[in-house]
Amino acid sequence: MRLELREITKQFPGVLANDRISISADRGKVLGLLGENGAGKTTLMNILSGLYRPDSGEILIDGEPRLFSDPADAITAGIGMVHQHFMLVPVFDVVESVALGAEPVTGLVHTFDRATARKRVVELSAQYGLHVDPDAKIEDLPVGVRQRVEILKALYRKSDILVLDEPSAVLTPGETEELFAIIRGLAAGGTTVIFITHKLNEVLEVADTITVLRRGRVAGTVLPDETSREELANLMVGRDVELTVTRSPAKPAGVVLELVDLNVRDDRDSMAVRGVNLEVRAGEIVAVAGVQGNGQTELVEAITGLRQVDSGSLRIGGQVVEHASPRRVSDLGVAHIPEDRSRDGLIGSMTVEENYILDSYHRDPYSNGGRLDWKVIGEKAEVGVREFDIRTPSIETHVGALSGGNQQKVIVAREFSRPVQLVIAAQPTRGLDVGSIEYIHRRIIEQRDAGAAILIVSTELDEVLALGDRVAVMFAGQIVGVLSSDQATKEAVGMLMGGVH
Amino acid sequence: MRKRLRPLLVPALAVLSAFIVGSLFLLFTDIKHIGMLTTDPVGAFTGALGNIIDAYGALIVGAFGDPKRFSTALQSGDIHDWTIAFRPMSETLVAATPLMFTGLAIAVSFRSGVFNIGGDGQFVLGALGATVVALMFRGMPAPITLVAALAGGIVFGAVWGFIPGFLKARTGAHEVITTIMLNYVALQIVQLALRNDFLRQSTSSQPISKVLDFVRVPQLIPFLGLRLHWGFIVALLVAALVSWFLFKTTKGFELRSAGLNLTAARYAGMSAGGSIILAMVVSGALAGLGGAFQVMGSVTQMSNDVNSGYGWTAIALALLGGTRPGGVVAAALLFGALNNGGHGMQVASGVPLDLLVFIQALVIMFVAAPDLVRKIYRLRQPAIESGAPAAEGAPA
Numbered sequence: 001m002r003l004e005l006r007e008i009t010k011q012f013p014g015v016l017a018n019d020r021i022s023i024s025a026d027r028g029k030v031l032g033l034l035g036e037n038g039a040g041k042t043t044l045m046n047i048l049s050g051l052y053r054p055d056s057g058e059i060l061i062d063g064e065p066r067l068f069s070d071p072a073d074a075i076t077a078g079i080g081m082v083h084q085h086f087m088l089v090p091v092f093d094v095v096e097s098v099a100l101g102a103e104p105v106t107g108l109v110h111t112f113d114r115a116t117a118r119k120r121v122v123e124l125s126a127q128y129g130l131h132v133d134p135d136a137k138i139e140d141l142p143v144g145v146r147q148r149v150e151i152l153k154a155l156y157r158k159s160d161i162l163v164l165d166e167p168s169a170v171l172t173p174g175e176t177e178e179l180f181a182i183i184r185g186l187a188a189g190g191t192t193v194i195f196i197t198h199k200l201n202e203v204l205e206v207a208d209t210i211t212v213l214r215r216g217r218v219a220g221t222v223l224p225d226e227t228s229r230e231e232l233a234n235l236m237v238g239r240d241v242e243l244t245v246t247r248s249p250a251k252p253a254g255v256v257l258e259l260v261d262l263n264v265r266d267d268r269d270s271m272a273v274r275g276v277n278l279e280v281r282a283g284e285i286v287a288v289a290g291v292q293g294n295g296q297t298e299l300v301e302a303i304t305g306l307r308q309v310d311s312g313s314l315r316i317g318g319q320v321v322e323h324a325s326p327r328r329v330s331d332l333g334v335a336h337i338p339e340d341r342s343r344d345g346l347i348g349s350m351t352v353e354e355n356y357i358l359d360s361y362h363r364d365p366y367s368n369g370g371r372l373d374w375k376v377i378g379e380k381a382e383v384g385v386r387e388f389d390i391r392t393p394s395i396e397t398h399v400g401a402l403s404g405g406n407q408q409k410v411i412v413a414r415e416f417s418r419p420v421q422l423v424i425a426a427q428p429t430r431g432l433d434v435g436s437i438e439y440i441h442r443r444i445i446e447q448r449d450a451g452a453a454i455l456i457v458s459t460e461l462d463e464v465l466a467l468g469d470r471v472a473v474m475f476a477g478q479i480v481g482v483l484s485s486d487q488a489t490k491e492a493v494g495m496l497m498g499g500v501h
Numbered sequence: 502m503r504k505r506l507r508p509l510l511v512p513a514l515a516v517l518s519a520f521i522v523g524s525l526f527l528l529f530t531d532i533k534h535i536g537m538l539t540t541d542p543v544g545a546f547t548g549a550l551g552n553i554i555d556a557y558g559a560l561i562v563g564a565f566g567d568p569k570r571f572s573t574a575l576q577s578g579d580i581h582d583w584t585i586a587f588r589p590m591s592e593t594l595v596a597a598t599p600l601m602f603t604g605l606a607i608a609v610s611f612r613s614g615v616f617n618i619g620g621d622g623q624f625v626l627g628a629l630g631a632t633v634v635a636l637m638f639r640g641m642p643a644p645i646t647l648v649a650a651l652a653g654g655i656v657f658g659a660v661w662g663f664i665p666g667f668l669k670a671r672t673g674a675h676e677v678i679t680t681i682m683l684n685y686v687a688l689q690i691v692q693l694a695l696r697n698d699f700l701r702q703s704t705s706s707q708p709i710s711k712v713l714d715f716v717r718v719p720q721l722i723p724f725l726g727l728r729l730h731w732g733f734i735v736a737l738l739v740a741a742l743v744s745w746f747l748f749k750t751t752k753g754f755e756l757r758s759a760g761l762n763l764t765a766a767r768y769a770g771m772s773a774g775g776s777i778i779l780a781m782v783v784s785g786a787l788a789g790l791g792g793a794f795q796v797m798g799s800v801t802q803m804s805n806d807v808n809s810g811y812g813w814t815a816i817a818l819a820l821l822g823g824t825r826p827g828g829v830v831a832a833a834l835l836f837g838a839l840n841n842g843g844h845g846m847q848v849a850s851g852v853p854l855d856l857l858v859f860i861q862a863l864v865i866m867f868v869a870a871p872d873l874v875r876k877i878y879r880l881r882q883p884a885i886e887s888g889a890p891a892a893e894g895a896p897a
Contacts, residue, residue: 013881306767327770338768347762358758359769367751374749 001062001078001160002026003192008057010043017043018054019216025161025209030183030193032207032224034200036236036433037404039213041196045163048194049081050074061161080154084166086146090139095121097138098152124155128185143292144175151182155191162186163194168202169431172291173461173494180206198236198433200229200243201462212236237435245441248449250469252281256422256453257303262312264295264302271310272298274477282421285444285454287468288479289461289493295477296457297339300426303455304336305329317421330359332422335415335447339426339457341404345411348400352392353381355399356414363418380417388413389439405436412443423447426457441467461490461497475499512821512828514874515867516835523860524553527852556852563845564593564838584725589845591727595799597837599624599808601736602791603815604822604829605743606784611824612747613780614760619665619680620788620812622687623658625805627789628796629691630657632700632803635716646716651793658789659782661687666781670774676781684812691805702802710803718798732794737830739787744826746783756780788812817865836861 004024010017018040025031035041046052048059050068058065061077068074074081088097099117106113121134130148138146147167154162164183168176183193183206197203203210204224212219212235219235233241257280266272272295280286290296301307303314305326314322316332330336338344346355357366357377365376381395390409392402399410408428415423425444429437444467448454458464464471471488473481473496481496528549529535537545566589574582603620610617617623634653638646665679695701695708702711718730747753758766759776767773791811796803814836821835822828843857867874874880 304768325770325772326767327772330770336768343762344764344768347758347765349761350758354754357754358765361754362751370751372749372751372754 001192002060003079003161003194004060004063005044005048006058006060008044008047008054008059010047010052010054012043016216018047018057020057021213021216021218023211023218023221025192025194027160027192028187028190029208030187030195030206032203032210033194033196033213034198034203034210034232034236035213036198036435037431038215038433039236040216041213042165043216044213045081045165045194045196048074048079048163050079075157075159078158078160080157080159080162082147082150082154082162082164082167084169086150088138088146088149091137093137094132094134094141094149094152097149098156102157120156121152124152128155128182128189130182142175143170144172144178147171147179148182151186155186160190161192161194163196165196166198167195168197168199170292172497173490174498176202200232200236200434203232204229214238233434237433239435241434242438243434244466245438245445247445247467250284250448252284252469253451254282255279256282256317257455258313258315259303260313262299262302262314263310264298264307265310266295266298272477273302275312276474276477276479278472278479278482280422280453280455282451282453283448284469285448285456285467286470286472287456287458287464288472288474289458289464289468289497290474291497292459294474296426296459296474299474300336300339300424300457303329303424304334333418333420335418335420335423335452337408337411337415337423337425337428339430341407341411342400346399346407349398351396352385352390352399352402352410353377353395355410356381356384356395356417358414360414360418384410384413384417388443405432405439408432408436408440412440416443416447420447420452423452423454424457425454427459428456429458429460429463437463461493464488464493465490473497508823508825508828510880511871511874512823512832512868514878515821516864518867518874518877519860519863520557522863523856524557526856526859527553527556552850556846556850556856559846559849559852560839560842560857562842563589563849564842566590580724584727587722587725587727589841591725591729593834593838593841594733595728595730595837596841597833598730598733598736598799599791599795599811600814600818600833600836601733601740601830602794603788603811604818604833605736605740605826606787606791607812607815607819608822608824608826608829609743609747609756609787610780610784611819612760613756613776614763615666615669615777615780615784616677617662617665617680617781617784618677618812618816619661619683619687619785620815621808621810622680622684622812623661623785623788624792624795624812625691625808626661626687627654627658627792628803628807629694629792630654630789631793631796632710632713633694635713635797636699636711639715643716647718647797650716650797651790654789654793654796655786656789658792659786661789662781662783662785663778666778669781670777676777688805691803695804700803708804712801713797713803714801716797717801718794728799730794730798732798735794736791739790740826740830743787747826752779788815817861817868821864821868835864 006022008018008021021044023031033041047054050071050073066077095114095118098121104113104116105111118134125132130152132145132148132152167179171179187193195207207224209221209223211221212232214236229243233243259276259278262273262276263271264273276299288296298307302309305324305328309322316334319332321329342348361367361372366373378395385392385395388409390413391406399407429440444454456467465488468488469485471483471493472479473493475496483492531549531552534545534549566586570586574586603624607617607620631650631654635646635650638649661683665676665683668674668679669676692708695710700710702709718732720727721729721731721733747757755771755776756779758771759773763773796807800807818829818832818836821832839857839861843854846852847854
């Protein structure tokens with residue numbers, strides 16, 4: 001079916017989230033919807049899926065205006081959503097999950113007709129090459145397959161228009177490739193696909209047309225063959241952006257972080273980090289690549305003192321820190337950019353200035369014998385806001401009200417506000433827009449050039465390749481390969497990430 | 502200035518709504534006038550309305566005093582008349598004082614992310630501690646005895662807060678369970694202690710302590726002979742102190758951080774266990790001090806009756822006051838006025854005291870459901886915070 005959104009406008013208190021946005025996608029075509037965080041993508045999709053009602057504008061399906069008052073209307077109209085965060089019941093199997101809410105029933109008391117549901121799931125799975133085991137439990141499935149279950153759910157409800165919201169955020173490079181193949185297959189079969197992302201490469205690869213949103217408006221609609229990454233980035237951000245931050249070759253000096261045969265257990269007491277040996281020298285960036293959940297989180301927590309080390313040795317600047325507290329590690333001059341900024345790095349309902357001192361409030365000059373000196377704190381926070389170009393109405397604004405990029409800048413500004421010999425950055429640019437990514441990368445490289453040792457942990461291949469002077473790949477708790485920056489190609493790292501070595 | 506007053510809007514409207522619903526309650530239980538509805542509808546309506554006005558009028562007079570009494574006192578200039586005029590107000594503040602201490606205690610714990618439900622136990626043990634220390638110091642100069650007894654209250658309360666704090670920090674035992682259970686333990690300790698001849702008043706068959714007349718908290722306005730004592734002023738000072746502690750000290754910063762996001766506090770190098778224990782100790786100490794002032798200021802003997810659910814009411818006060826010390830003080834004053842004025846209302850207009858319990862419960866309900874209040878009065882949502890739709894495109 002042909003989908004068209006015409007002049008959609010949606011106003012929230014203080015924000016014009018969608019300003020006369022018009023997009024269209026023909027039957028069997030893939031529309032790539034590209035935009036930074038806050039550009040209005042999610043609002044637009046929530047309107048399309050019936051969660052929000054537009055203040056003005058129309059939704060047309062096959063030329064016919066439609067009004068959705070709730071998500072059920074949108075589903076009836078043939079629109080299927082695959083959300084970024086999956087909506088699946090972990091203890092259900094695939095057939096149950098897919099049929100949930102649209103179960104075929106049988107008999108007098110309308111019992112669930114599993115056989116019929118299963119048959120359709122198998123058919124659909126085969127028809128679109130989804131390769132999903134209908135009887136597997138959701139909790140046993142890898143993330144990539146769970147996503148295909150979500151797609152199945154939409155197809156099962158006879159969706160002719162499939163909306164995928166940031167679908168690659170949780171996938172490995174290999175899984176992303178498979179997803180693209182599935183998308184092409186769906187389009188070939190007549191499904192209209194709307195693919196929402198902030199990743200330039202992906203829209204170029206999979207979309208038939210690309211519409212770029214910026215600050216709630218359409219910044220442009222282009223064809224993949226007639227555009228370039230640079231042009232798209234420019235449209236997204238509204239200015240020229242350096243996609244790969246230029247960096248001079250590293251000049252590694254003495255070892256700052258040294259891990260020898262490190263073993264760390266996860267919360268479920270199984271070994272998450274297995275015999276890791278790694279060293280990071282002053283003046284170099286070591287990037288740890290790997291799919292989420294291969295022990296990187298536990299590795300970072302162990303280094304920063306947040307998690308008990310099971311065995312092995314851990315030294316920072318020559319000091320033994322296997323059993324050090326987070327405070328002690330931080331006192332050694334370790335900056336930590338945690339992987340989940342809103343959970344680990346910030347206190348959303350505290351102000352920018354309070355967050356700015358979150359890990360150094362007890363130090364001079366902020367603390368004066370146990371008393372906080374708010375005047376000095378305010379002055380220093382103002383300096384941080386200015387130096388790191390944090391866009392905030394004031395330092396008394398709650399940090400939770402800032403955009404993701406500005407939140408991350410608050411963390412980076414805080415961590416780099418004191419002398420640093422080691423930087424541990426986990427997913428430093430996750431979910432950020434191109435402009436913020438460029439900025440944060442530049443700041444990290446500055447720290448390297450100033451002589452700090454840097455350990456980056458990232459699931460984004462592009463980031464690992466852009467920053468790593470050396471790239472270590474983690475798989476199933478082990479470092480399965482360390483590549484120099486000229487050996488580290490997309491293919492080589494991608495293979496190692498998938499466990500092929 | 503408008504921005505500063507905004508947080509007061511919802512609680513104020515909650516109180517107003519509670520009174521409106523309370524008046525409906527009066528209306529529908531007014532059997533006499535409901536019976537008149539068919540014979541004399543106008544009379545029934547005006548009569549019922551008059552009833553409501555009488556009841557609320559008596560409540561206000563009971564809580565703040567009768568204007569007529571004030572004018573009498575003004576004319577006669579007699580001290581005795583002044584005492585009578587000011588007594589309702591004095592009693593309101595006396596009723597509010599223990600609530601201020603326990604309300605602040607619970608507010609500190611909530612701010613720190615710890616749910617201290619044990620205000621009751623900490624309060625009675627504080628009262629017991631004060632009694633024990635006072636009797637031990639008997640014969641010393643009164644000021645020394647008083648200060649020592651207050652300190653005793655603080656220590657007993659703090660210990661009773663430390664236990665669940667320590668258990669949570671060390672073993673993860675949930676403080677809601679442990680503090681509730683320790684309330685019962687505290688009551689039994691008091692029972693046991695009051696059997697001891699050192700404490701017990703030998704002339705009474707009831708478990709009640711010796712009269713603590715040698716260690717009174719001084720009255721605030723001695724020449725009027727009212728019960729209002731310095732504990733009220735100390736409660737105000739403690740509120741200021743708590744505010745200073747929470748917002749101007751590093752320890753207070755740790756507590757607030759831990760309360761808002763324990764994970765981020767840990768990542769920032771703060772000690773989660775330390776924060777929990779500190780919060781519970783401070784909380785227990787405040788409740789204990791309240792108990793000490795109660796037994797040596799408002800009443801004269803230690804018994805189980807020294808506490809009337811102050812620790813429980815405190816939970817509501819902490820919420821009503823938005824866990825801000827100033828807000829808690831205001832909420833405690835409101836509840837003190839309702840409790841005290843309720844007695845006057847019962848005597849003057851025959852409306853049962855239970856109506857006040859009903860209204861208090863409604864206040865809490867409305868405060869706990871701010872969206873409901875905003876809907877009823879068609880207020881706008883508060884300024885955009887995280888989570889509002891405008892924070893679009895939540896982190897990927």
